[in-house]
Amino acid sequence: MPDKTLVCKDCRSEFVFTEGEQAFYKEKGFENEPQRCPDCRRARKAQRNQGGGGGGYGARW
Numbered sequence: 001m002p003d004k005t006l007v008c009k010d011c012r013s014e015f016v017f018t019e020g021e022q023a024f025y026k027e028k029g030f031e032n033e034p035q036r037c038p039d040c041r042r043a044r045k046a047q048r049n050q051g052g053g054g055g056g057y058g059a060r061w
């Protein structure tokens with residue numbers, strides 16, 4: 001699986017969905033590719049400040 005370049009939904013910048021991350025997602029059973037770059041993901045996470053969820057990417061709600 002080669003690295004993939006995706007476009008962030010929030011800031012529209014390109015980011016790389018690496019081979020390692022793809023494997024991680026697969027392992028976790030995530031079917032969707034990440035919609036946001038790591039920066040935006042972190043920002044959102046900090047914003048909702050939930051903690052304790054085990055690092056989910058919030059696709060369920």
Ligand SMILES: [Zn+2]
Pocket residue numbers: 008009010011012013036037038039040041
């Ligand atoms: Zn972004």
